[in-house]
Amino acid sequence: MAWQSDPVGVKQIDWIKRVLTTNMVPPQLTERATAFLAGYEQDPASATKGDASDLLDELFKTPRKGDDLPAGIYRQGEHVFIIRPNKKYLEDPKQQGAGHYAMALVPAPHAGTTRYELVFDPEAKGKLAKGDRVDLEGIADLLPMCGSRAKKTLQSLAA
Numbered sequence: 001m002a003w004q005s006d007p008v009g010v011k012q013i014d015w016i017k018r019v020l021t022t023n024m025v026p027p028q029l030t031e032r033a034t035a036f037l038a039g040y041e042q043d044p045a046s047a048t049k050g051d052a053s054d055l056l057d058e059l060f061k062t063p064r065k066g067d068d069l070p071a072g073i074y075r076q077g078e079h080v081f082i083i084r085p086n087k088k089y090l091e092d093p094k095q096q097g098a099g100h101y102a103m104a105l106v107p108a109p110h111a112g113t114t115r116y117e118l119v120f121d122p123e124a125k126g127k128l129a130k131g132d133r134v135d136l137e138g139i140a141d142l143l144p145m146c147g148s149r150a151k152k153t154l155q156s157l158a159a
Contacts, residue, residue, distance in 0.1 A: 009049065013037070013040060016037060017037070019062070020034075024064070036052070066124075070133070071084050085099070101122070101125070102125045104119055105117070105118055106118075
């Protein structure tokens with residue numbers, strides 16, 4: 001196909017860089033991706049869409065960092081996160097796209113005060129470890145300041 005010999009696009013380069021940071025990529029594949037990116041930096045016209053596509057196919061097959069974390073509440077210092085299963089995982093854990101996602105507990109202005117709410121945080125899973133997991137006692141200092149939805153979600157994960 002003609003598109004395969006076209007120069008690589010910026011989106012493919014961005015995806016390669018992103019997957020290298022979000023996934024558990026084995027050393028040989030990391031070396032290959034790093035060499036591809038270095039070649040692109042030296043001579044952008046030498047990197048093709050076909051080569052990038054083949055590399056991305058392999059990179060996308062690697063597991064994402066944090067996919068082995070169980071659902072629950074996680075704390076790193078003052079930062080609190082949750083890991084919970086997505087709808088596809090709840091329907092059938094073996095189907096494509098099934099997995100867990102992360103949310104961060106962040107302060108949000110609310111009627112002249114500050115309430116903590118949960119917001120989607122796609123990069124948190126890669127930074128968390130099993131040892132960061134806590135129960136409700138581990139976030140007792142923040143729980144009273146949580147909005148009702150956040151509090152309900154946190155309590156359901158601790159059950």
